[in-house]
Amino acid sequence: MKKNTLGIFGLFVVIFLATAILNPDFVSGYNLQNITKWSSLFAVISIGVAFVIITGGIDLSIGSVVGLVAVVMSYMLTIEGFSPSLTVFSMLCLSAFIGLVHGLLITKARIQPFVVTLCGLLIYRSLARWLTDNQSLGPIPRDDQAGFVNKEFIEGLAAIFKGKIPITETFNLPTPFIFLAVIGVMAAIFLNRTIWGRYLLALGNNEDAARYSGINTDAVKVIAYIICSLLAGIGGMLFAFELNSVQPAQTGEFFELYAIAAAVLGGCSLRGGEGGILGVIIAASVIRLIYNSINMLGISSHLEFAILGLVILCGVIADESIKSVMAKRRTAQVNAAKK
């Protein structure tokens, strides 16, 4: 495990134990189940943005993609009555297409990632509101809606997306955790064991040198944006079923910030070229854990963002200082070896 991942894991343990001691309700099956569920949901979208951040880019549109996919999926399932499998498939295509467009605009039209995805944030959110006339809706059809004929199938989907697998009497494992486990393993394999993962890390560190080594840097970058939007889309479907009521103006709002925060806290440098999947997953859990602890300990929920901000800041400062100490030690070693 990387030093950074160990550090963030340590933070997780500290917050967990402290809250557990201060409020025994924290470790109740119901609460742990809740934390697991929300952590998994946010970790999925955080893994996506981690890929983009590793290339040295950024994706601000994640929350809006979550919102758009949640809205369009609910719309197709309930009001239009499309086949659920076709709907899920088209949502995967839609989100991957969004990523492809982002990637092409960034690599071929040479527009900065911040600008491209900021526009995406505005466009997708607005489309979601326009499409539904800003009325809230859910994925499960009512009996007066066209999608009612598919109700059983859709409820089956819901069981996959927001199901609970009994583990103990009080703790059920939420199915988003299974999604996270599968996605996390695939992402880690992709990043660490394939040539494309190596290329991502290489170009994030030094795009020119990667290009001079014969790497098609543009293609690799586009792949990163596709992964990011695709995972946001999967997140959108998971969130839609989880929330059961999708608000076109609100669902997914600010999720990009949670995702970016998790990626940074989990060891991805916004300079690019650095990051690991496990760290990001743990960091996403830490963020949910902090949120939960604030509730459990009766701290004003208005302080949530302040505490979160401070934790991330301290985490990054600690990370940087460890790095500079390591660098000094390394230099000393190299010099010692020379003499």
Add this chain to the structure above:
Amino acid sequence: MGDAPKPLLEVTALEKQFPGVRALHDVDLTLNQGEVLAVVGENGAGKSTLMKILAGVYAADSGSIRLEGREIQIRSVREAQAHGIALIHQELNHASNLDIAANIFLGNELHKTGFLNREQMHAEAAGHLQRVGLEFPTNTQVADLAIGHQQLIEIAKALSVNARIIIMDEPTSSLSQRETRNLFEVVNDLRSQGISIIYISHRLGEVMELTDRVVVLRDGENAGELVKNEVTHDAMVKLMVGRDLSQFYQRNVTEPGEVVLEADRLRTSAHPHCELSFTVRRGEIVGIAGLIGAGRTELLQTIFGVTPTVGGVLKLDGRELSPQKSVEAIDAGIALAPEDRKQHGLILQMSVRENANLPRLRVDQKFGAINFKSEMDVAHETVKKMDVKTPHVEQVMQYLSGGNQQKVVLGKWLAMNPRLLLLDEPTRGIDVGSKQEIYKLMEQLAASGVAILFVSSEMEEVLGMADRALVMHEGAITGELGRDQLSEEAVMQLATGSQRAA
């Protein structure tokens, strides 16, 4: 001048350490009033580091600097200026959108409570311009000036802060012959006005002509000092490389084989009006000489597919090739060790293993999965074959010395078995020992049939290693010199455009 009893500037036991490399060790230097002192040495000998310390760009780790016998601290460029020391960088850094007066006073603007005092600045700037022999209106945009004139503006800027010591870092590396003559006149003028000049150059001919005394650095240490009639070409080179020349550049020229690379009226995007035609044969080492900005790097980048060709034909082994991306050139058997190793050659934050394998991962994979075993084998093999001094293959590149970094760059390409090896300033910024190893490697590769085309700004390197040299000037090939025709004078004449060979 006479025998100055007390030097103006006295540097003793200077030390400077960078991550992975000892840039300066126990370096001494003295400079007298009104003296032109040359500091020479191979690339990476520590000249630039030493000058940057004097100019306050870097801080020394230890050692003392005395000015008129008084110990001084130079912690910033501003403090250096306050002591009367000014550095004229090799790459001129003007705000080229501003006019001459604004550039001369950049950072030291004359003002009345925050409002610029334009009249006074223009008036004073005109005076400084006169001292360097320029007669432009002071409201001329610097971007409109020739490079040689821009250099003189830098000198005028140094005079404006009352510099007593002016350091010139390779001032002639991009100047034409006429501009160089002009600069020499200004330097001689300044000397007669009592200003001391530290002159850094690779052009030993210039050094002999201009300077009174030469300090030679080698691998960050004092290698020796030459005074007046001791200053000869051979004496300087011998001190610079620390051994006999014949031993340093070992080139056993053999009869070259068939043509590997052929350029026919090739045009690059940097100089689209120039048509370049030349060949490189199997087992041949061809050098490309020329001034900075002559289009040499751009030529290599075009062959390597980093920048697409604008016109003309490029053939490799008789097959036409017009690479749009470097991957196409690589697949055809071309490799490039770029000039800027840190920016283009290596991923500094990654390990030796990862860097040594970067180009070849693509050809050794199954469904995208990295073959970790062969990756490790190649890494170990590279370290062994290239004699890379690293504690282990997982060492992060940035902690290796320049020479070892360059060996990894070459190693990663040799793992691809190239037919044509392009080397852009192959020994820039590396120690003399590694240099010799790289020359030996070039020799071995040529003997094994690789065609080598290298760009070098170091005269000795071109003279020592090239079987044949192409000389470029302003984007065009102005001449081709066989090994028996190669001399500093012949190369410089072609490089500065003062003579065009038939």
